[in-house]
Amino acid sequence: MPQNVAACPSCGARNRLRGAEETHGSPPRCGRCGAPLPWLVAADDGSFAAESVGPLPVLVDFWASWCGPCRAVAPVLDELSRELAGRLKVVKVDVDASPGLAARFAARSIPTLVLLRGGVEVERWVGALPKEQLRRALAPHL
Numbered sequence: 001m002p003q004n005v006a007a008c009p010s011c012g013a014r015n016r017l018r019g020a021e022e023t024h025g026s027p028p029r030c031g032r033c034g035a036p037l038p039w040l041v042a043a044d045d046g047s048f049a050a051e052s053v054g055p056l057p058v059l060v061d062f063w064a065s066w067c068g069p070c071r072a073v074a075p076v077l078d079e080l081s082r083e084l085a086g087r088l089k090v091v092k093v094d095v096d097a098s099p100g101l102a103a104r105f106a107a108r109s110i111p112t113l114v115l116l117r118g119g120v121e122v123e124r125w126v127g128a129l130p131k132e133q134l135r136r137a138l139a140p141h142l
């Protein structure tokens with residue numbers, strides 16, 4: 001499924017996810033049934049500022065295509081974005097495409113997961129965390 005399309009966890013309808021400029025940062029909801037949609041987007045140096053603020057905590061995934069552990073984390077983040085729809089936004093940053101962001105967040109080792117609230121870092125995890133461990137670590141922030 002393309003990254004800008006999200007299947008509704010409640011009714012299965014496919015919804016197009018609009019960019020942060022269009023929605024002013026409000027969490028996406030299903031056009032058919034109104035349920036919160038999984039919110040997982042890619043951002044780069046240009047779009048990050050708009051994508052990383054808003055009402056929900058934002059988990060930023062610094063990754064690269066050549067990074068094996070990053071490939072293990074990707075499906076975990078897909079699943080968590082579905083299970084935590086309406087409670088968490090996931091923003092993926094390719095460090096090769098966005099060296100400015102990688103430097104700003106000092107993401108020297110990848111995968112690095114940075115949790116933001118209101119654009120401010122509250123916690124980070126370096127390395128590939130198992131899903132349940134990450135879910136427990138996120139719980140106090142949701």
Ligand SMILES: [Zn+2]
Binds near residue numbers: 013
């Ligand atoms: Zn729906």
